[in-house]
Amino acid sequence: MKFACFVVGSRHRIGIVDIDASSIRALDPSLHDMIELIEKYDEFDVLQHLEGPAIPLEQVKLVAPINPRRNIFCVGKNYRAHAKEFSGSGYEAGAVKGAEIDEFPAVFTKPPSTVVGNGDTVDLHAHITSAVDYEAELALIIGKTGRDIAPDDAYDHIWGYTLVNDVTARDRQRDHKQWFLGKALDTFCPMGPWIATADELQADNLELQCWVNGELRQQANTRDLIFDIPTLVATISAGLTLQPGDVIATGTPAGVGIGFNPPRFLKPGDEVSLSIAGIGTLSNRFE
Numbered sequence: 001m002k003f004a005c006f007v008v009g010s011r012h013r014i015g016i017v018d019i020d021a022s023s024i025r026a027l028d029p030s031l032h033d034m035i036e037l038i039e040k041y042d043e044f045d046v047l048q049h050l051e052g053p054a055i056p057l058e059q060v061k062l063v064a065p066i067n068p069r070r071n072i073f074c075v076g077k078n079y080r081a082h083a084k085e086f087s088g089s090g091y092e093a094g095a096v097k098g099a100e101i102d103e104f105p106a107v108f109t110k111p112p113s114t115v116v117g118n119g120d121t122v123d124l125h126a127h128i129t130s131a132v133d134y135e136a137e138l139a140l141i142i143g144k145t146g147r148d149i150a151p152d153d154a155y156d157h158i159w160g161y162t163l164v165n166d167v168t169a170r171d172r173q174r175d176h177k178q179w180f181l182g183k184a185l186d187t188f189c190p191m192g193p194w195i196a197t198a199d200e201l202q203a204d205n206l207e208l209q210c211w212v213n214g215e216l217r218q219q220a221n222t223r224d225l226i227f228d229i230p231t232l233v234a235t236i237s238a239g240l241t242l243q244p245g246d247v248i249a250t251g252t253p254a255g256v257g258i259g260f261n262p263p264r265f266l267k268p269g270d271e272v273s274l275s276i277a278g279i280g281t282l283s284n285r286f287e
Contacts (some may be wrong), residue, residue, distance in 0.1 A: 078251025136210035220253030
């Protein structure tokens, strides 16, 4: 199933998306947010909690499918070609030629205040950065609490998948010699358009694409991840309890703005669209 958060009239609701019919059917308002649905999902028959007729998607406003209760976990340099383009770009502080591929996953976070939904505008923050870049990523949503999760058990803890654009101010990322300040600006984590439950996807074999103003910039398959999904879940949960609703973004492939010479940073009016078959398309305008 695909679950979305949306606004119809003045009401915020959760619903089941019917892709073929381009419609959404609301769940009853006893569910207050997506995390509550995730927590109750195993014993909750969603089909018994549908309310009203299907609504055409064009008549609702989609919002971010989940409002994380804590920071989003993100993984850097997790596709080989991107690790190389980043190292050679001049925007990775301390980059060493020939050492582009890390021995362990590079993990950072983005605060919940970065999250916006499909169709929302992303603020370029022109007063503090002139080097805003895009990063298309598959993100997983944790469904079951766990700590020290073994790789073989990782998929048992995943409830679903969505798309994330890990928007980055490259100059702040470089100048501060760490990643948080370049990644944590308000609106810098478009997410959506909805969540596809884990049973619908083969997460280790998904085609990921990204377009800027209709130009294809990124294209890769999740089978090319340096550190696969089980490794990421095991690494992040080592000594740290993952909770239902936690979001882990798995990394971006080559083709970001710093991969061009000269770099192609985002400008006012640019539109970035990400897509994964089986999930959907996430599009945002930058201003």
